[in-house]
Amino acid sequence: MNERKGLRVQMNFFDKMQQHTGVSLNDVQKQAVRYSDGPLLLLASPGSGKTTTLNMKIGYLLLVKKIPARAILAITFSKASAQDMAQRFDQFFGKLTHEKVHFSTIHSFAFQVVREYFAKQRINFQLVEGGNDVPLHKKIILRNIFTEIKDTNPTEDEMDELLTYISYVKNRMLSSKQLSTVKSSISGIADMYKAYEQFKTQNPQYPLLDFDDMLTYCLRILQDDEQIRTKYQRRFEYILTDESQDNSVIQHEIITILAKPQNNLCVVADDDQSIFMWRGSDVQKLLEFEKNYPQAKILTMTQNYRSTPEIVKIANDFIKRNPKRYTKEMFTENPSGESIEIHNMQRYELQLNYIIQEIEKSSNPKETAILYRNNSSAIRLVDKLNKAGLPFYMKDVDLKFFRHWIVEDIINFMRLSYNDSRVDILEKVHTKMNAYITKKQMMYLKNNNDKTSVFDQLQTVRHADYQEQALNKTKKLIKKINILDPEEAIKIIRKNLGYEKSIRNTAEHLGFNEEGLLGILNQLEHIAVGIPNLEAFARRLKELEEIMKTSWSNKGRDVVTLSTLHSAKGLEYDNVYMIDLVDGIIPSKDDLKQQDEDNSEPIEEAARLFYVGMTRARKHLELLTYHLKDDEHVEESQFLKQVRRLVKGKELVKKEVGYLKSKPSRDIPVNAITKKEDLQLNSYVEHHVFGKGEIRELSGQAIGVEFESVGYKKFMIDICLKQGFLCNIE
Numbered sequence: 001m002n003e004r005k006g007l008r009v010q011m012n013f014f015d016k017m018q019q020h021t022g023v024s025l026n027d028v029q030k031q032a033v034r035y036s037d038g039p040l041l042l043l044a045s046p047g048s049g050k051t052t053t054l055n056m057k058i059g060y061l062l063l064v065k066k067i068p069a070r071a072i073l074a075i076t077f078s079k080a081s082a083q084d085m086a087q088r089f090d091q092f093f094g095k096l097t098h099e100k101v102h103f104s105t106i107h108s109f110a111f112q113v114v115r116e117y118f119a120k121q122r123i124n125f126q127l128v129e130g131g132n133d134v135p136l137h138k139k140i141i142l143r144n145i146f147t148e149i150k151d152t153n154p155t156e157d158e159m160d161e162l163l164t165y166i167s168y169v170k171n172r173m174l175s176s177k178q179l180s181t182v183k184s185s186i187s188g189i190a191d192m193y194k195a196y197e198q199f200k201t202q203n204p205q206y207p208l209l210d211f212d213d214m215l216t217y218c219l220r221i222l223q224d225d226e227q228i229r230t231k232y233q234r235r236f237e238y239i240l241t242d243e244s245q246d247n248s249v250i251q252h253e254i255i256t257i258l259a260k261p262q263n264n265l266c267v268v269a270d271d272d273q274s275i276f277m278w279r280g281s282d283v284q285k286l287l288e289f290e291k292n293y294p295q296a297k298i299l300t301m302t303q304n305y306r307s308t309p310e311i312v313k314i315a316n317d318f319i320k321r322n323p324k325r326y327t328k329e330m331f332t333e334n335p336s337g338e339s340i341e342i343h344n345m346q347r348y349e350l351q352l353n354y355i356i357q358e359i360e361k362s363s364n365p366k367e368t369a370i371l372y373r374n375n376s377s378a379i380r381l382v383d384k385l386n387k388a389g390l391p392f393y394m395k396d397v398d399l400k401f402f403r404h405w406i407v408e409d410i411i412n413f414m415r416l417s418y419n420d421s422r423v424d425i426l427e428k429v430h431t432k433m434n435a436y437i438t439k440k441q442m443m444y445l446k447n448n449n450d451k452t453s454v455f456d457q458l459q460t461v462r463h464a465d466y467q468e469q470a471l472n473k474t475k476k477l478i479k480k481i482n483i484l485d486p487e488e489a490i491k492i493i494r495k496n497l498g499y500e501k502s503i504r505n506t507a508e509h510l511g512f513n514e515e516g517l518l519g520i521l522n523q524l525e526h527i528a529v530g531i532p533n534l535e536a537f538a539r540r541l542k543e544l545e546e547i548m549k550t551s552w553s554n555k556g557r558d559v560v561t562l563s564t565l566h567s568a569k570g571l572e573y574d575n576v577y578m579i580d581l582v583d584g585i586i587p588s589k590d591d592l593k594q595q596d597e598d599n600s601e602p603i604e605e606a607a608r609l610f611y612v613g614m615t616r617a618r619k620h621l622e623l624l625t626y627h628l629k630d631d632e633h634v635e636e637s638q639f640l641k642q643v644r645r646l647v648k649g650k651e652l653v654k655k656e657v658g659y660l661k662s663k664p665s666r667d668i669p670v671n672a673i674t675k676k677e678d679l680q681l682n683s684y685v686e687h688h689v690f691g692k693g694e695i696r697e698l699s700g701q702a703i704g705v706e707f708e709s710v711g712y713k714k715f716m717i718d719i720c721l722k723q724g725f726l727c728n729i730e
């Protein structure tokens with residue numbers, strides 16, 4: 001093609017695309033689309049049209065450069081983004097070409113390579129994660145290794161830490177010698193990692209692979225097997241990677257090899273949105289792009305099409321606090337809107353009440369997101385939302401809270417109060433209260449249990465006089481718990497039975513985060529407010545778990561979205577509320593500690609997370625903080641202080657009193673069932689979230705309904721009646 005003709009074809013492409021999609025690319029976007037031969041780093045600010053540009057670029061390769069689809073490899077960050085890209089590609093080009101480009105995650109590409117290699121070697125391998133049909137799961141292997149090495153079962157938190165550690169080590173390609181450089185609260189974690197690796201490879205004819213191994217093997221195969229390497233290098237003439245700021249070291253290595261020798265590699269990234277360092281991503285690789293490809297072209301897309309200038313300006317100025325970054329000045333030509341709001345509440349509860357009020361007021365909840373750093377922020381929020389009758393969609397449901405050992409302990413204390421002859425339950429909690437019960441005494445009870453009160457039985461084998469008193473006191477307290485309401489009961493367990501002291505001791509001895517553990521107790525206490533008895537409390541926990549678990553069924557409905565900041569990546573909403581903006585959460589305690597120890601990387605990553613949150617908002621952004629949580633003073637987030645300085649007095653500090661509420665916060669429908677006697681077995685009702693269902697169970701405090709849309713669910717009758725959740729069907 002001669003130069004003029006080439007230029008004409010390009011012009012036609014952009015004009016045609018504008019007519020076809022309504023999107024008129026800006027100059028940098030066009031340059032990025034056109035630049036296809038050689039390495040290109042496309043640095044893009046949030047909302048600057050990365051996905052749009054990447055899609056146009058692929059269309060350009062197909063339609064203008066006549067590259068067959070199978071020669072293009074487009075790597076996305078997650079399965080969901082691969083689907084999203086494929087969908088958007090179809091919208092743009094579905095009518096213009098029949099060619100189908102394969103959008104793939106790096107893991108699914110690696111899997112293809114690994115499968116091919118093992119087939120060639122006639123070796124059977126087995127996956128240890130993904131799906132329920134995996135015969136031997138990674139978590140089971142690791143649980144066993146942990147128990148063998150530590151002589152105790154891991155907690156859920158320890159399992160998480162171990163899984164993250166292993167993933168980090170592999171993604172960062174750390175050698176055995178470097179293992180000790182990775183910080184962990186679990187002693188002996190490096191040995192666990194080594195034992196795990198050894199276990200998986202003990203039979204070379206039948207290796208076990210987890211998802212991270214897919215990358216490790218893929219890289220090794222590409223390095224060592226010339227035939228496979230050249231096959232893929234020849235096949236993929238053009239490689240594009242999206243969200244590359246979150247690629248790990250090993251992912252960068254795989255892509256570097258694949259792109260050789262022509263290096264037609266387009267890397268789309270925003271170093272300011274790199275938020276997965278803890279999982280092994282390495283933004284350093286991006287910052288070194290020019291060093292690795294001296295002939296590289298670097299383009300910067302900084303026009304934001306998403307947000308108002310008020311949001312764009314503050315977010316842009318905020319992220320400059322991080323010194324190690326590519327300099328970019330994000331700007332927008334969008335019309336002006338409202339300024340960012342900062343709300344500094346007196347107490348944590350007021351933040352919750354405020355959020356509820358805002359959602360109730362909202363005419364379009366689907367366009368509203370509540371973002372928080374930790375999943376634990378969601379528990380009380382979900383409780384409140386449910387009590388207010390506000391349905392929601394939760395982006396990444398984490399049910400760990402409900403299985404936490406502290407929750408189990410509290411339920412066990414309550415169980416014991418129903419029947420204090422239960423040796424099996426006492427065994428689970430005997431070391432966690434002030435009764436000085438020894439292992440030997442427990443053995444005695446197990447062998448001689450006469451089904452009377454365990455405390456009376458223990459009196460016969462007590463060792464010291466002080467134990468007599470302690471056992472008497474414990475027996476009385478345990479009995480008392482049974483007649484108290486759950487909120488009071490938890491207080492007695494914490495303070496009088498000595499459970500809180502035992503948690504503090506455990507935290508100190510095992511290096512657990514004491515504040516986090518006590519936080520779980522506080523959450524339980526709050527959930528318990530207003531619940532009449534212990535059974536109802538246990539049921540409420542189950543109910544909350546179920547509500548969270550099934551919130552996916554609200555996806556796409558006109559409901560508010562709850563999400564961690566991490567999972568909000570790539571999404572956008574008209575209204576965004578960032579909550580729990582206090583020091584200790586964002587930045588976390590550990591971020592702050594590491595900063596004190598001269599490692600500023602974690603706090604910079606936390607700032608990027610904050611930035612990701614702010615840039616999700618199209619029109620309305622609110623940042624929420626408070627002074628007091630559970631009677632403890634908390635400091636507002638230092639990031640928020642920075643934003644406050646940038647907003648300069650435009651904030652609206654609202655008065656606490658405006659948000660206090662005690663009554664049900666939604667309008668109860670006229671046909672709502674408010675009396676227990678109006679609930680009839682086998683009759684049909686309409687639930688405010690789950691729709692039509694048949695009452696199948698009515699027992700004590702609980703009601704069970706079989707719904708047409710989501711199946712069987714159990715609720716607390718009291719809450720349903722008070723909040724008007726169930727309505728008669730005409």
Ligand SMILES: Nc1ncnc2c1ncn2[C@@H]1O[C@H](COP(=O)(O)OP(=O)(O)OP(=O)(O)O)[C@@H](O)[C@H]1O
Nearest residue numbers: 024025026046047048049050051052305306570571
């Ligand atoms: N040249 C353009 N003109 C008008 N709108 C555009 C243009 N480019 C992109 N957009 C629009 O801007 C919005 C953001 O684009 P996109 O989702 O591609 O951004 P992104 O860079 O991937 O965002 P983020 O990284 O923050 O998730 C989309 O609604 C898109 O249609």
